[in-house]
Amino acid sequence: MQTKGYVPFIESDLQSDAATLRETMDRYGYLFFRGLVPADEVLSVRHDVLELLKEAGWLDPAHELMEGVALPGIVPKTEGQAEYTAVYRQILRLPRFHNFPSHPSLMSVAQRLIDGEILVHPRRIGRITFPGSQAFTTPAHQDHFYIRGTVETYSCWTPLGACPIELGGLAVWPGSQHQGFIEHSVSHVGAVGGRGVPVDEAQAEWHTTDFQVGDALFFHSYTIHKALPNLSPTLLRLSTDNRYQRNKDEIDPAALRPHFDEK
Numbered sequence: 580m581q582t583k584g585y586v587p588f589i590e591s592d593l594q595s596d597a598a599t600l601r602e603t604m605d606r607y608g609y610l611f612f613r614g615l616v617p618a619d620e621v622l623s624v625r626h627d628v629l630e631l632l633k634e635a636g637w638l639d640p641a642h643e644l645m646e647g648v649a650l651p652g653i654v655p656k657t658e659g660q661a662e663y664t665a666v667y668r669q670i671l672r673l674p675r676f677h678n679f680p681s682h683p684s685l686m687s688v689a690q691r692l693i694d695g696e697i698l699v700h701p702r703r704i705g706r707i708t709f710p711g712s713q714a715f716t717t718p719a720h721q722d723h724f725y726i727r728g729t730v731e732t733y734s735c736w737t738p739l740g741a742c743p744i745e746l747g748g749l750a751v752w753p754g755s756q757h758q759g760f761i762e763h764s765v766s767h768v769g770a771v772g773g774r775g776v777p778v779d780e781a782q783a784e785w786h787t788t789d790f791q792v793g794d795a796l797f798f799h800s801y802t803i804h805k806a807l808p809n810l811s812p813t814l815l816r817l818s819t820d821n822r823y824q825r826n827k828d829e830i831d832p833a834a835l836r837p838h839f840d841e842k
Contacts, residue, residue, distance in 0.1 A: 585750060588786045588796070597691040604692060604733075608756040608802035611788070615795040616684045616737065622792060624675045625739040628817055631673070632707070635666045639813075647740065647815045655709035663707070664839055670705055671837055677703055680821030685735060688797060689823040692733055700732075700822040700834045705739075708747050708809045708816040717806035718775030719752070719783075722798075722822075724763045729828035732800040739817040742790035747809040747816040749796060750787040752778075756801035776803060 588611035591603055604610055622645070629644050637656075642648040656663040670676055679685075680699050689697050708715070722734050742748045763774040787807065788794075798804060809816050824830065833840075 584780075585744070585785045585787045588751075588788045589753070595691075600688070600691045604797070604799060607751075607753040607786075609751045609753065609786070609796060609798040609804075610688065610692075611786075611797075612688070612795050613791065614793045615688070616682055616793045618792040620682065621737070621739060624673075624679050624819075625817060627673045627675050628670055628705070628707075628739060631666060631669050632815070637666075637815075645740075647817065648813050649710055649815050651813075653709070655712035655715065656707070657709070657712060657715040658839070667705065667707070667839065668837075670707075671703055676705065676819070679703075679737075679819060680735065680823075685737075685795065685821070688795070689733065689735075692797065693731070693823060693825050696826040698824050698826040698828075698830070700726075700824070700830070702822070702834045702836060702838050704820040704838050706816070706818045706820065708806075708818075710809055710811050710813055710815070713808040713810070716747075716808045718765065719778045719803055719805040720763060720775045721761060721801050721803055723760060723800035724774070726800055726822060726834060727831035728834060729824050729830065730760075730800055731828060732822050732824040733797050734800065735819075735821050735823065736796045736798075737819050737821075738790045738792075738794070739819060741792050742816060742818070744787060744789055744807060745810045746814055747818075748787055748790055748807050749818075750785040750805055750807055751796070751798055752783050752803040753786050755803035756799040758801070758803075760801060761803075775805075778803070 639648040761776045
């Protein structure tokens with residue numbers, strides 16, 4: 580990976596014990612694992628999502644389904660748009676998509692991070708990022724601004740397919756969780772999320788990578804992170820965001836409802 584301004588993630592060992600993983604999380608604010616989830620299981624979720632996008636007319640029929648090539652000339656769609664939301668709600672009802680955050684490999688990491696019975700947030704979240712949608716790119720932020728509830732909540736970002744840097748991916752500011760909660764005072768009109776933290780890029784350090792199928796990134800709710808723009812001219816980026824916390828800790832009621840619930 581040769582990208583100006585970014586350095587590779589510190590990789591964690593799948594076999595590490597709880598104390599080691601917690602120490603790494605405390606130091607960097609994240610854990611990155613290569614090949615945590617078997618590739619065929621990730622690709623089965625990708626297949627189901629792409630089938631729905633094909634039915635919606637968002638894919639180029641001249642290419643194989645699993646390539647995820649957007650229909651030429653399609654106007655990028657994003658959260659908050661009625662057409663996007665209608666398709667997205669179908670994705671949330673896919674059994675494989677819904678069950679993915681409870682995969683034993685992901686739960687194994689969550690159980691080593693969190694001391695106690697684990698609650699997987701019922702609010703499953705997915706992202707469909709179109710080519711030519713740089714204006715919608717999620718800015719630097721902390722998940723706690725949106726999650727609320729207990730601070731000791733951990734997010735897991737997993738791409739549904741290979742995700743080289745030019746396709747988007749996620750970047751993390753290591754150790755930034757030690758800054759505590761930061762007011763999200765920066766407005767990013769049109770971007771996913773819409774609000775972010777002020778970042779002095781001269782001071783910030785960003786870790787990222789070319790994600791492979793099955794890679795997973797866990798991070799603390801105070802860790803500052805951002806999406807990278809999808810610079811591919813043709814490919815959709817598919818990903819999931821899921822959250823884990825101790826079952827007995829505080830949770831915001833919204834996290835118990837589906838993403839973009841009509842209620």
